[in-house]
Amino acid sequence: xxxxxxxxxxxxxxxxxxxxxxxxxxxxxxxxxxxxxxxxxxxxxxxxxxxxxxxxxxxxxxxxxxxxxxxxxxxxxxxxxxxxxxxxxxxxxxxxxxxxxxxxxxxxxxxxxxxxxxxxxxxxxxxxxxxxxxxxxxxxxxxxxxxxxxxxxxxxxxxxxxxxxxxxxxxxxxxxxxxxxxxxxxxxxxxxxxxxxxxxxxxxxxxxxxxxxxxxxxxxxxxxxxxxxxxxxxxxxxxxxxxxxxxxxxxxxxxxxxxxxxxxxxxxxxxxxxxxxxxxxxxxxxxxxxxxxxxxxxxxxxx
Ligand code: CAA
Numbered sequence: 001x002x003x004x005x006x007x008x009x010x011x012x013x014x015x016x017x018x019x020x021x022x023x024x025x026x027x028x029x030x031x032x033x034x035x036x037x038x039x040x041x042x043x044x045x046x047x048x049x050x051x052x053x054x055x056x057x058x059x060x061x062x063x064x065x066x067x068x069x070x071x072x073x074x075x076x077x078x079x080x081x082x083x084x085x086x087x088x089x090x091x092x093x094x095x096x097x098x099x100x101x102x103x104x105x106x107x108x109x110x111x112x113x114x115x116x117x118x119x120x121x122x123x124x125x126x127x128x129x130x131x132x133x134x135x136x137x138x139x140x141x142x143x144x145x146x147x148x149x150x151x152x153x154x155x156x157x158x159x160x161x162x163x164x165x166x167x168x169x170x171x172x173x174x175x176x177x178x179x180x181x182x183x184x185x186x187x188x189x190x191x192x193x194x195x196x197x198x199x200x201x202x203x204x205x206x207x208x209x210x211x212x213x214x215x216x217x218x219x220x221x222x223x224x225x226x227x228x229x230x231x232x233x234x235x236x237x238x239x240x241x242x243x244x245x246x247x248x249x250x251x252x253x254x255x256x257x258x259x260x261x262x263x264x265x266x267x268x269x270x271x272x273x274x275x276x277x278x279x280x281x282x283x284x285x286x287x288x289x290x291x292x293x294x295x296x297x298x299x300x301x302x303x
Contacts, residue, residue, distance in 0.1 A: 010096040010125070010182050014039060016112065018049030018085065021129055022101030024157025027053045028186045030082035031060070031158075037084045039092035046085040053083065056158050093119035097182065099151055100138075101129040104254055109133065110141045117142040125175055127151040131202050132255040135195045136168040145170040149179050152199055153188070155247050163188040168195045197259065206255050207268040210275075212240035217274050223292050241292040242301075245285035249292070253279055 011034065015026040018038040029036040040046045057076045065071035086092055093116050102108055113126065120126075126148045128138050139148035150166025163183040167176055176192070183190035193199045198206060212226050221229070227239020244252050252275065259269040278284075278291060285291030286299050294302040 009185075010034065010178065012036070012095050013097040013099060013182075014092040014095040016092065016098060016100045016116070017102035018045060019101065020052070020155065021153060021157060022099070023049045023052050024056070024155070025099055025101060025129065025151075025153055025186075026083060027056060027079070028158055028188075030079050031057075032186045033082065034185070035082050035084070037086055037092050037095065039086055039089060041087060043087075046087070049085065054080070056156070060158060089115065090119050093124070094121065095124060097125045097127065099127045099129060104130060104132055104251070106133055106137065109138045113138060114141040117144065125149075125178065127179060129153055131251075132198065132258055134197075135166045136170070139168065139170075146172040147175050149175060150193075150195065150199070151179060151183065152201075154201070161187075161189050162201070163190050164199045164201060165190045165192050166195050166199060167192055197262070198255070202255060206252060206259075209240045209244055209252055210256055210268065210270075210272060213244075213272045213274050214270075217272060245291035245293055245295075248285050248287060249275060249278055250284045 013029055013034060014037040015022045015029075016039045018026065018040045022038065026036040026038045038046075038049055040049055054076060057079055058072065061072040061075040065075055092098075098116060098120060100109065100112065102112060109128065109130070116126070122144075124144075124147075126139070126142065126144060128135055128148075128150055129152055130138065130150065131152055135148065135150040136145070139145045142148060145168065149168065149171045150164065152164040152166060154160035154162050165176065165179050165183060180190040180192070191200065197203060212230075215221060215226060216223055223241045227241050230236045230239045238246065253271075256269055256275075257271060259266070260271055263269055282288060283290045286295050289295050289297075296302055
């Protein structure tokens with residue numbers, strides 16, 4: 001077994017997949033002063049990723065620099081210097097830590113990790129940001145199961161303080177400590193969870209969201225009233241439907257369909273016609289301009 005020293009740090013990282021989650025992970029890494037490379041599949045995707053990160057950094061800068069335009073520009077430019085984009089897997093593999101944030105498709109992840117396992121140096125630690133697939137299953141195609149853990153961030157990554165650090169049976173205690181240390185360095189609070197379906201947050205959150213949808217399907221209350229109830233009654237920052245639109249209705253459907261397939265008798269995991277119909281119409285939430293609610297071009301809810 002290849003052993004890393006307990007104190008060795010990740011001094012450069014790469015994020016495979018520069019979408020909403022991957023871009024957010026690279027952004028907070030850069031904000032922490034750690035150089036990050038984002039691997040994407042095309043120049044179009046790179047342009048999208050860069051634009052998304054610049055937009056998010058501008059919001060961070062606005063607060064940090066009290067709206068002073070010169071300081072804000074300097075702040076954004078300074079962080080952007082820590083970020084590099086590439087489509088070259090070999091270049092992106094030459095790093096201390098790889099965080100994978102590509103689509104939730106086990107075949108895509110298996111193909112990717114089988115390739116990168118051959119390209120990356122022995123010392124490189126692998127992590128997946130999957131929210132619904134098993135880490136040990138993803139790691140099974142690699143020869144470094146002791147150096148393969150889960151780093152599950154939350155959306156929007158620059159704002160949410162939590163990271164679930166997923167511990168498989170084979171993950172070495174040294175690497176677990178390093179992954180926790182990395183989460184802390186990028187400004188998050190790590191919690192350790194076993195490699196169990198949905199880990200902690202999604203195992204609780206997704207059934208709650210599905211129950212909210214079923215409640216509307218039964219005619220108990222309207223979508224806005226359920227959201228208002230959970231915000232004002234429980235102090236949640238968003239209601240279950242607002243959150244579904246924000247994360248992506250397709251993501252929630254993907255998770256629940258996968259769990260339903262595994263546990264068809266479990267009523268909490270039953271699919272919903274309301275959600276399925278929405279997705280069939282291409283209404284995936286904020287990202288498509290409509291989900292349970294409608295959004296303007298800036299992503300603001302149309303009341
Ligand atoms: N980047 C940088 N800053 C951001 C940001 C982003 N992407 N999103 C929000 N902000 C900051 C900005 O400073 C913003 O101020 P400006 O308007 O000046 O830009 C400030 O947050 C407030 O944002 P908003 O006014 O847009 O809205 P808000 O007050 O409701 O706060 C929120 C936004 C922090 C996201 C809050 O609504 C919240 O905490 N929502 C719950 C999110 C949640 O539950 N996430 C978990 C999802 S589950 C998941 O991710 C798991 C999975 O695997 C699917």
